[in-house]
Amino acid sequence: MALFFDPDWFDAKLAERGLSRAVLAAVSGMSEADLALVFKDQRELSAAEVAAFAELLGASPAEIAEHAGISTPVPVEDPLERIAALERRVEALEAELRRLKGR
Incomplete structure (x- = not known):
């Protein structure tokens, strides 16, 4: 069982x-009944569900886990995907810098 799930925080993020x-x-791939148990602090989230919540709500997995209860797992980020994402950001920044410099 989860401890200290913060339904108000999640409802506010959904409302935003x-x-x-x-x-x-x-x-997140769960039934509405399962989600109701999560919101009543009677069911824990899996790492995959934490990742899905984070993606939908625009929050970090760590932030989701913090508001989901003390035993909520934080999904481990694939370091290769993280590097690829950072490389894409650097390429975009360099392209924008070249554009601004007129090259």
């Missing part, structure tokens, strides 16, 4: 994005 709990359940 104009989303419902049903959408959160669908995106």
